Amino acid sequence: MGDNIQLDDWFLEQQEWLEAMEEVMEAHGKERTEALFQQLRYMLARRGVANSGPALNTAYQNTIPVEEQPSYPGDLELEQRIENVIRWNAQALVLQAQDKNLALGGHIATYAAAATMFEVLFHHFLRKRSEAYGGDLLMIQGHASPGIYARATWEGRIPRQAIADFRQELLGGVSSYPHPRRMPHFWQAPTVSMGLGPMTAIYQARFMKYLELRGLKPQNGGKVWHLSAMAKLMNPEIYGTIGLASRETSTT
Numbered sequence: 001m002g003d004n005i006q007l008d009d010w011f012l013e014q015q016e017w018l019e020a021m022e023e024v025m026e027a028h029g030k031e032r033t034e035a036l037f038q039q040l041r042y043m044l045a046r047r048g049v050a051n052s053g054p055a056l057n058t059a060y061q062n063t064i065p066v067e068e069q070p071s072y073p074g075d076l077e078l079e080q081r082i083e084n085v086i087r088w089n090a091q092a093l094v095l096q097a098q099d100k101n102l103a104l105g106g107h108i109a110t111y112a113a114a115a116t117m118f119e120v121l122f123h124h125f126l127r128k129r130s131e132a133y134g135g136d137l138l139m140i141q142g143h144a145s146p147g148i149y150a151r152a153t154w155e156g157r158i159p160r161q162a163i164a165d166f167r168q169e170l171l172g173g174v175s176s177y178p179h180p181r182r183m184p185h186f187w188q189a190p191t192v193s194m195g196l197g198p199m200t201a202i203y204q205a206r207f208m209k210y211l212e213l214r215g216l217k218p219q220n221g222g223k224v225w226h227l228s229a230m231a232k233l234m235n236p237e238i239y240g241t242i243g244l245a246s247r248e249t250s251t252t
Contacts, residue, residue, distance in 0.1 A: 021033065021036075024036060074123055079119055079120075082119065083119045086119070086150045086151050086154060087111065087112055089150035089153070090108070090111045090115075090149070091108045091112065091146070093106075093149060093166050097166040097167060097168075104166065104168070105167070106146065106176075107143035108146070110143035110144045111143075111145075112147075114144055117227060118144075118148075118151075118227070122151070126138060126225065129222075133220055133222065134220045136223045136224070136225060137188055137189065137201075137204060137222070137223070137224045137225065138188075138225045139178075139189055139191045139225065140178065140197070140226070141227060142178055142192030144227070145176075149163050149166070157186075161173075162174050169182065175187075178190060189201075189204065191226075198238055198241060199237065199238065199241045201224050201225075202244060202245045203241065204224050205224040206245075208222060
């Protein structure tokens with residue numbers, strides 16, 4: 001009986017603490033409640049309470065509450081149809097090239113896995129150069145190039161015969177990997193071989209800010225976007241450039 005009474009008292013005490021935190025949140029908002037909670041964690045850590053330090057990893061979930069998420073600005077059904085067509089054409093591009101038995105190779109999984117991110121970027125984030133804006137620069141993992149070619153063909157920027165001759169540049173086909181020397185009117189920067197893309201993107205962003213701060217480039221914006229898979233980030237030369245980006249806000 002005595003143990004039950006103690007448990008009931010402990011439960012009621014917990015409820016009082018939780019109600020107190022709810023009152024703090026209602027009176028002062030989420031940010032100040034979070035600050036208070038972190039101070040509590042620090043205090044417990046100093047007293048030697050296990051697993052009470054600041055959280056270094058968050059749960060695998062959306063960190064933006066549902067009530068704070070804005071409505072999606074586009075037509076989800078239409079964008080999904082476009083994405084499906086481009087993903088299909090990207091895979092067909094590679095597979096049809098392999099059917100020629102020329103040992104051309106190619107990758108079908110990279111773009112297929114990242115197609116949704118690419119489409120959201122193209123529809124809602126990337127902005128072209130104009131008098132008022134410096135223009136965005138997109139760098140991709142080279143293995144995803146079939147998807148970019150498929151989309152450019154759908155937009156009428158690349159003739160169908162060019163993608164039919166994928167990796168057959170002597171016949172006028174599109175190049176195997178992004179490089180402005182191969183396709184100067186299409187690709188803006190090289191992103192292959194392994195590890196080159198993230199490094200190029202970080203240094204390009206840094207150099208753009210360098211030019212702006214010295215009056216050599218108009219301060220009219222322009223972002224560098226890079227999409228990369230884990231294999232790229234596992235190269236040892238990447239660590240130094242990622243450190244550069246983390247130290248200098250000019251590359252963000």
